[in-house]
Amino acid sequence: MRIAVLADIHGNLDALEAVIADLKLEAPDLVVNLGDCVSGPLDPGLTAERLIDLGWPTVRGNHDRYIAGQPREAMGSYETDAIDRLAPAHLDWLRALPQLATPLDGVLMCHATPACDETYLAESVGPHAVVLASDAEIAEHLGAGTPALVLCGHSHVPRLVRLAGGRTVFNPGAVGLQAYDDVTPWPHVIETGSPHARYGVIDAVAGGWRFSHRQVDYDWDAAARKAAAAGRSDWAVALRTGFAERQAP
Structure with a gap:
C-alpha cells in the first residue's frame, strides 16, 4: 500500500498539476488531501473543479471553513481574494468536507489537530520563535485514543514526528504556498526556504510505514505573476x- 498525502493547495493550480504529474511516477494506491484547498489569489475555482473531479478523500481546512461558512465582512484576505471566483457548487463541496477522516485502519486525517483546525499540531509558537513542539505538547493536541498514524497539514512545514508512546505525526508540507505570516497566537513567520510544491508519500512496510517528502518543480514564476x-x-x-x-x- 502506498499513500500520497497532499495539504494546503491554496488555489495554486500550477503547483497542484505539477504534483499530479509527479504522482504518476509514484503510482500511489490512494491519494488524500488534508484541506485548505482554494483560498488565496491564484486559481480558486479551477482548483476546486480539479479536486472535485479527482474525488480524493479530503478533510476540511480552516480556510475551507471560513470561505464556505463566514459572511464576507468576517473573512480574511485569503477568502476575499477567492470568494468571487467560486461557484455555489464549489462552496457546497467545501461545506460537505468532514473535519476528520480515517482512510485506512490506524490512520487519521485532520487539517491541523483532531480537535481544532486552527492549531498547529507539531509546532509551538512563542513570542520570539516557532519551534518543534515537545512530545508532551503534541500528545496533548492529539488527545487520547487517536490512531497510530496521524496525517496533518496547516503549518505548511514538512514534518515527521514519532512520539514516545509510538504514535507518528506526518505533515507533507504545502502544495501551494511555501511562506506566510500570521498573528495567532503570536506574530510569526513560516518559511520553507524554497518555492517547490511539496507533498508526502507513505509506504506500508513490514512492521510499519516508510515516509518520504517530495519537492516538485513547477512554474512558480507564473504563479507569482498571478499573485x-x-x-x-x-x-x-x-x-x-x-x-x-x-x-x-
Whole structure:
C-alpha cells in the first residue's frame, strides 16, 4: 500500500498539476488531501473543479471553513481574494468536507489537530520563535485514543514526528504556498526556504510505514505573476522564493 498525502493547495493550480504529474511516477494506491484547498489569489475555482473531479478523500481546512461558512465582512484576505471566483457548487463541496477522516485502519486525517483546525499540531509558537513542539505538547493536541498514524497539514512545514508512546505525526508540507505570516497566537513567520510544491508519500512496510517528502518543480514564476496581478506582493514573493516578503533574499 502506498499513500500520497497532499495539504494546503491554496488555489495554486500550477503547483497542484505539477504534483499530479509527479504522482504518476509514484503510482500511489490512494491519494488524500488534508484541506485548505482554494483560498488565496491564484486559481480558486479551477482548483476546486480539479479536486472535485479527482474525488480524493479530503478533510476540511480552516480556510475551507471560513470561505464556505463566514459572511464576507468576517473573512480574511485569503477568502476575499477567492470568494468571487467560486461557484455555489464549489462552496457546497467545501461545506460537505468532514473535519476528520480515517482512510485506512490506524490512520487519521485532520487539517491541523483532531480537535481544532486552527492549531498547529507539531509546532509551538512563542513570542520570539516557532519551534518543534515537545512530545508532551503534541500528545496533548492529539488527545487520547487517536490512531497510530496521524496525517496533518496547516503549518505548511514538512514534518515527521514519532512520539514516545509510538504514535507518528506526518505533515507533507504545502502544495501551494511555501511562506506566510500570521498573528495567532503570536506574530510569526513560516518559511520553507524554497518555492517547490511539496507533498508526502507513505509506504506500508513490514512492521510499519516508510515516509518520504517530495519537492516538485513547477512554474512558480507564473504563479507569482498571478499573485502580483491580484495585488498580493506578499504571495508573489513567497511563491517565487519560499521566503516571506520581509525576509526575501
